[in-house]
Amino acid sequence: MVHKLWSQRIIQILLLAFFIIFLILPILLLLGRSVVDNGQLSGVYFKEVLTNPEVTKALFRSLKLSFIAAFITAVLAFLTAYALQVTALPRMLKQYTHGMVMLPMLVPTITYGFLLMYLFGNEGIIARFLGEPLFTVYGEKGMLIGYIIYTLPAAFIIINNAFNYIDHRFFYVSQLMHDNGLRRFYHTLLRPLVIPIGNAFILSFILSFTDFGIPASIGADDTVISILLYQTILGSIPKFAQGAVIAMIMLLPALLGFIFLTVIERWNVEHRFAQQYSPNKKPIHDSIIGTLTFILSTIILVIFMVMFVVPFTTNYPYNMQFTLKHIINLLKDEVLVHVYMQSVFVAVCTAVFGTIIAFFSAIISTRTQLAGRKGLNVIAMLTNTVPGMILGLAYLLFFQNSTLKGTFLIVILSIVVHYFTTPYLMAKGAMEKLDKSWDVTSMLLKDSWFETVFKVILPNMKTTIVEMINYYFINAMVTISGVIFLVSTSTQIVSTQINQLQHFNRFTDIFILSILILLTNIIVRVISHLWLRYDKGRELR
Incomplete structure (x- = not known):
């Protein structure tokens, strides 16, 4: 039981430290910048x-x-x-x-x-x-x-x-x-x-x-x-x-x-x-x-x-003849293709890292007796109230002179924190429905806490985990408000690149990139659905 308690406590401390650094302190600094003038409240x-x-x-x-x-x-x-x-x-x-x-x-x-x-x-x-x-x-x-x-x-x-x-x-x-x-x-x-x-x-x-x-x-x-x-x-x-x-x-x-x-x-x-x-x-x-x-x-x-419609016409609205040249030209544009690949990379990393954070936050909140575990509910409520642009600005000010500035990591972390509430509530709701006697049985069998998590809890909430991954992935692909202040010339993602393309009236490229995002999100959901159905069929055999 001591081993279990310490492993839980370490994870709780790491989670609280994560949210203090990447949520509470940046917001407090933002508040301070608005009311401090020359070192005095004003x-x-x-x-x-x-x-x-x-x-x-x-x-x-x-x-x-x-x-x-x-x-x-x-x-x-x-x-x-x-x-x-x-x-x-x-x-x-x-x-x-x-x-x-x-x-x-x-x-x-x-x-x-x-x-x-x-x-x-x-x-x-x-x-x-x-x-x-x-x-x-x-x-x-x-x-x-x-x-x-x-x-x-x-x-x-x-x-x-x-x-x-x-x-x-x-x-x-x-x-x-x-x-x-x-x-x-x-x-x-x-x-x-x-x-x-x-x-x-x-x-x-x-x-x-x-x-x-x-x-x-x-x-x-x-x-x-x-x-x-x-x-x-x-x-x-x-x-x-x-x-x-x-x-x-x-x-x-x-x-x-x-x-x-x-x-x-x-x-x-x-x-x-x-x-x-x-x-x-x-x-x-x-x-x-x-x-x-x-x-x-x-x-x-x-x-x-x-x-x-627009990307497949020669010159909308003056020449409506069908063509694939715009698609071909974009696929030859190494910059835009690279930005798209960067978006997929950010979305995958966000989905994996965000799901891990939300999953273990829900475990600490619902399936432990640690003091202060309900603090994660407060954090979930706080992340739900802070708009993406505000969080992005807070990060811009807080990490202005750090090595995180202008990196993919800060973009990923901002999306993880910004969209934390829903995946956390998904996991929390699923865990509250799981029989808590499983934890007692695991303890009597002398399993470690991590063995209980990965052998018992995780297999019984596969559907929820997949939905959490989908939620993080899709939002990472489409978000703009949360990252508009954080991307640099080398860390552009599709949604922020679209904001740049409009200034050059490249609307055809904007629609093609939007189609790529739409198709990517649909493919991810379809693959997830097929995998869950396959896994369910395998269990029934």
């Missing part, structure tokens, strides 16, 4: 920033767009989850809807703006078909559409998962009491989902408020707070203190989000029993819901299909 930088009309205008525009996007996203996410969970729609339609809603997760957000531009812009596909654009997509309207597309998958996952824990017996009770449809909907579905819907709203708001990719590609002259932070730090004259103040301002929505969730916690409904639910066919109801979700899914598909 509010001069806050005053300078907050009295700047450009900052206040960008801040209120970000708040407005993020709030509207979060509201629309929460409604669409609920509608989609409702269609999949409560209606008797055909299986193929449900699979199509699920696939299209999740599609945006596989492409960098900076690509969304260019897709919208080529679809709805002045020279876009729709404008050429109708003779004029439907609306001006540049600026606020384009950013709003981009934010909705970007945040819909995350909001959908939260609400769709919550539907699995609803006790449908309340629905039957409501029927027996002859409640009308609206009252039944409110009490049996909407009220139990207040917390997940609130979570989806807050997450969508924070993601929209802190995103850099979408406004960078289609924001035009409508500056938002994330673009202002980027310009302040990487402009012709870097202003780190003012940038730190803007970063602190960008952290406020996360704080307000927690307050909001605390307030609505009083409406939380705990269901102690959940069961498989087979929805009854309601032709009119299902037809309406099915039509709405089909339209939503098709809109997403059409937007992303643009990515597969």
Whole structure:
């Protein structure tokens, strides 16, 4: 038992040291840069920033767009989850809807703006078909559409998962009491989902408020707070203190989000029993819901299909003849191919290292009796509230004079920390379901703690491990906000390279690189699925 305790304690110390160095200290330094002037506490930088009309205008525009996007996203996410969970729609339609809603997760957000531009812009596909654009997509309207597309998958996952824990017996009770449809909907579905819907709203708001990719590609002259932070730090004259103040301002929505969730916690409904639910066919109801979700899914598909149109035309929009020359030219471009390979390398390293960190953090938190083990839950909550751009800026300041600056390692570490929460919660949830008596049995058999981990715990959560690896890999391939301040000329990845290519109007190359990212992420998911199915079949034989 002593051996077990010390091995656990050493891992706990290493994990805490990792998060102190790569999360807490950089954030504290960022806070210090915003309130310290000439070695003394001062509010001069806050005053300078907050009295700047450009900052206040960008801040209120970000708040407005993020709030509207979060509201629309929460409604669409609920509608989609409702269609999949409560209606008797055909299986193929449900699979199509699920696939299209999740599609945006596989492409960098900076690509969304260019897709919208080529679809709805002045020279876009729709404008050429109708003779004029439907609306001006540049600026606020384009950013709003981009934010909705970007945040819909995350909001959908939260609400769709919550539907699995609803006790449908309340629905039957409501029927027996002859409640009308609206009252039944409110009490049996909407009220139990207040917390997940609130979570989806807050997450969508924070993601929209802190995103850099979408406004960078289609924001035009409508500056938002994330673009202002980027310009302040990487402009012709870097202003780190003012940038730190803007970063602190960008952290406020996360704080307000927690307050909001605390307030609505009083409406939380705990269901102690959940069961498989087979929805009854309601032709009119299902037809309406099915039509709405089909339209939503098709809109997403059409937007992303643009990515597969432009690179295969000779000179869009003037010569629409099919060609492969753009693909061939990019494959001959050693710089872009090298950047793509670097992205895959970063994603693989992030997936492996991040999964190890999240896995052992979950073990220490759930399957040990160590003092302070719950501190990892606090760390997970903290990483969930710190936006990627803020973490990237904190790293830029903290590691400015270290050997980590401008290396792949700091890029990988930033992504691991930024996306830590979800893989940690995946592992934690899986481990809490595993029988804890296995640990006692292992101790009686005189197995070491590591033998218990690798022979018992790990084999029984293969699916979760694979999902953790997929999550880290995909996000490492598409992230831009978290690494925009950390890459150098020698450590560019595809998402940041796209940001550079737009300045040279190389949109065809941007779409080809986006296709490569999309295909890479799909291939990784397919391989993972096939491996799990093969492994399951091997165990049954």
